[in-house]
Amino acid sequence: GAGVSQSPSNKVTEKGKDVELRCDPISGHTALYWYRQSLGQGLEFLIYFQGNSAPDKSGLPSDRFSAERTGGSVSTLTIQRTQQEDSAVYLCASSLPYNEKLFFGSGTQLSVL
Amino acid sequence: GNSVTQMEGPVTLSEEAFLTINCTYTATGYPSLFWYVQYPGEGLQLLLKATKADDKGSNKGFEATYRKETTSFHLEKGSVQVSDSAVYFCALIAFGDTGRRALTFGSGTRLQVQP
Numbered sequence: 456g457a458g459v460s461q462s463p464s465n466k467v468t469e470k471g472k473d474v475e476l477r478c479d480p481i482s483g484h485t486a487l488y489w490y491r492q493s494l495g496q497g498l499e500f501l502i503y504f505q506g507n508s509a510p511d512k513s514g515l516p517s518d519r520f521s522a523e524r525t526g527g528s529v530s531t532l533t534i535q536r537t538q539q540e541d542s543a544v545y546l547c548a549s550s551l552p553y554n555e556k557l558f559f560g561s562g563t564q565l566s567v568l
Numbered sequence: 569g570n571s572v573t574q575m576e577g578p579v580t581l582s583e584e585a586f587l588t589i590n591c592t593y594t595a596t597g598y599p600s601l602f603w604y605v606q607y608p609g610e611g612l613q614l615l616l617k618a619t620k621a622d623d624k625g626s627n628k629g630f631e632a633t634y635r636k637e638t639t640s641f642h643l644e645k646g647s648v649q650v651s652d653s654a655v656y657f658c659a660l661i662a663f664g665d666t667g668r669r670a671l672t673f674g675s676g677t678r679l680q681v682q683p
Binding site: 496555561 | 572600602604609610611612613614617657661671672673674675676
């Protein structure tokens with residue numbers, strides 16, 4: 456596609472529910488990143504995929520968070536048993552292999568009530 | 569670990585004023601440094617970068633010089649416009665680790681330019 460696409464753009468859920476956030480990177484970009492942007496905070500790194508290598512999961516805040524990338528393209532970030540502190544904008548970015556220029560999607564605004 | 573510290577906002581300026589947004593970093597190895605910008609309602613986009621000491625990144629009238637001696641990468645623009653109103657993020661990626669790491673971002677600085 457022309458850019459990084461994320462869906463949904465907004466998600467409101469109840470505490471304790473599971474949510475799935477989707478990211479469709481730019482075609483040909485083998486690197487894919489998930490970040491979280493909380494109100495008044497910077498971007499918090501969550502997870503990084505590079506090709507077929509094992510993902511760097513060092514930023515995931517708890518075992519309620521997981522992500523997968525199917526076929527080296529689309530990625531899904533799953534948050535189980537959501538908590539109010541999970542409320543944030545979840546940003547996805549992609550890049551060419553080992554390239555420092557990231558292209559960001561517009562994000563998913565997650566609100567946990 | 570790697571970290572980026574940038575000045576808190578918001579920064580409010582009048583049109584044509586001089587802009588400085590401070591950024592300092594802590595990193596292992598030899599980092600590359602970046603400024604990303606997020607315009608209202610849009611995703612982050614790369615504004616400029618510098619990959620080694622004394623390099624100057626520039627784009628759209630913005631400049632930043634990689635200062636290794638002060639571990640800084642301050643963003644400057646000589647004359648801001650209303651259209652520059654956005655959130656600016658300083659970031660780094662450091663080589664020399666066991667594997668490539670994702671960009672480490674600062675907390676962002678909101679710039680508001682008034683006509």
